[in-house]
Amino acid sequence: MTSNRFCVFCGNLPDKKTREHILPQWLLELTGDPKRVVNFGTNFENGRTIRFDWSNFCVPACEICNTEYSNLESRAKPYVLKLLARDSLTSIEYVDFMDWMDKVRVGLWIQYHFIQGNPTNIQPSFHINTRIGQKDRMIAIYPLEGDGVGLNALGAESLIFHSQPSCMGLRINNILIMNMSSDFLFSGRCGFPFPKSCFTMLDGENPHMMHTSDFSVTRKIKHPLIRKQIFKPSIHLYQPIMSKSEDKRFQSGFLGDVSIFDSYLAKHTLSPYPSGKGILYFQHLDRVEPLYDINQPIEFESCTGIHSKPMYTLVQQIYEFQNFIYKKGKFLAEERELERNHEKRTKLLLKWNNNVIAHYSKRKNS
Template sequence: MTTNRFCVFCGSPPEKKNREHILPQWLLELTGDPKRVVNFGTNFKNGNAIRFDWSNFCVPACESCNTEFSDLEARAKAHVLKLVAREALSSIEYSDFMDWLDKVRVGIWIAYHFIQGNPTNIDPSFHIKTRICQKDRMVAIYPIAGDGVGLNAFGVESLVFHSQPSCFALRINDILILNMSSDYLFSARCGFPFPKSRYTTLDGDNPNLMHLNDFQITRRIKHPLLRKTIAKPSIHLYQPIIRRSSDDSFQSGYLGDYSRFDSYLAQHTMPPYPTGKGVLYFQHQDRVDPIFDIDQPIEFEDIKHSESKPMHELVKQVYEFQNYIYEKDEFRAQNKELLTSHMERKKALIRWNKHFISHYSRMSNV
């Protein structure tokens, strides 16, 4: 599966074009036969089912871009091997692992636009290089009963995901990794800067531009970091991100940070200050703990039988969180017909996702 349009990393016409495996070869080999044929959903242009082998799940990339990310891939392989063995990663390793999840999530998002015939008619405005470590992000890891071998990507065929690559899950053998990332998803509850007003304009001089206004900061941690119930995982980490800004009013060079030195942000971001990259916050059932030591090993927590959820419940969460994040977005337009059309489309995509949620809910009766 390829397209000649642009490099998945930088968005430019590929130079010395080669193929980027969205899910890398080492991961395919870890989880079975790399040439096994799998279902990639439906092509909305012709209505046909999309089936080909994992090893052909590729998109074009510049040779230099591919090389640039080879070190991240090597580190990600080491991280994943530890995780499937239930071994601890350090705080800084989990932050690195979330860089890789950003890469995979955005790469899959771009690839699915092509293989499913771009049903949402979106021309990607960002690519992997401009999206890694740019927005709040989290990871939850669930051990799966048994010792099965396999690889699945959940939520990536959703039309909500097509519109906004905010949440997906990867099953890698006997672990399930839930990953979310979106603008200011939980920064405010981590005590980080956040805009009181946030909306996207659909028309005007800068269509599809997000407007951020009236930044505030509480410097207080609130439990829970996400105000939506999530099944208890063994690893449950959040990382708030402050984006860079050229606005002189933000003296540190980061959005919402008005001072040259903020003691709270200095303590709660990874060194050396300012990096804009928050420390990791471990979400427990009864509290939130920031992890200040970047070398601290983070162990898998036990999940009691009463807290354990079946696989279909864990997968259902992906579509629920996609809707949860998508519903938060506010859109404005001078053209009222355009706004009405967009809102009807948004409602339709959310309803479409609810069919997935209903499907997985019915599995509890099987």
């Protein structure tokens, strides 16, 4: 199923239109029959369950855009094969893998926007090109018991994900990957600049634009990087990413960085300085470990005993973190009625997720 509205990568009308598999053909073949028919949630326009085969889960793309991302797709395959075998990737390979997860997450958001009838009544204002490696991001990789074969996009059908594609899960055979990305999600706790004031205006001269001010920087790492409990994964990586700015106050060209050279940021970002892209941080149970060597192999940690969780519990956690990130947002409006409507909308979106969370919680208690 495709839509002919715009290219998933650049957002323009497709030039020499091609079909882009957000979840690539090699991944479909790795996880079963590429033509298997699966459920993709509900079409909120007609209430029907959306069912079609994985091989037709496509979006339009410009030929040149599709070609540009083919190298990333080809690199992602050996990464996935190594993860399925519980082999190590280097720090810089995980950075590259996070780029692929950004592509998958934003691509799924756009695809579900089409196939579910735009239930939250939004018009995508960004596309894959403008979201890869642009915001704080993390991945948590969980081993699953057994040798099951299958592919699931988890949380991609939720109404919160429709409004804010900041958290989802991807089950690939015997691993589950939770991926999160959002503005200033943990930059401050990595010692990076962060705004004490951050809100989005719903109206005014630039509606839906984020406003940030009163930046601070501690240059200290705080444990844990996200102040919400997360089940222990085998791989638990965070990458703070600074946003570009043309404001002359920020001399490095990145929001919140007022100096031409900052020794802490130089040490904790990828070269060449200033890149704005942080090194990876491994979140352990008792500490945070910055990974300075980009060629350092990152081994799978054991998740046994009390740390071994069934898949339904891990899926529940995805919806809980969707709620967590969504509730961190602050929205204001010059028209009070707009604020009230947004508050009502927020309650409805959270209620939808809470019903899903309750469903998985009952399984735990049964």
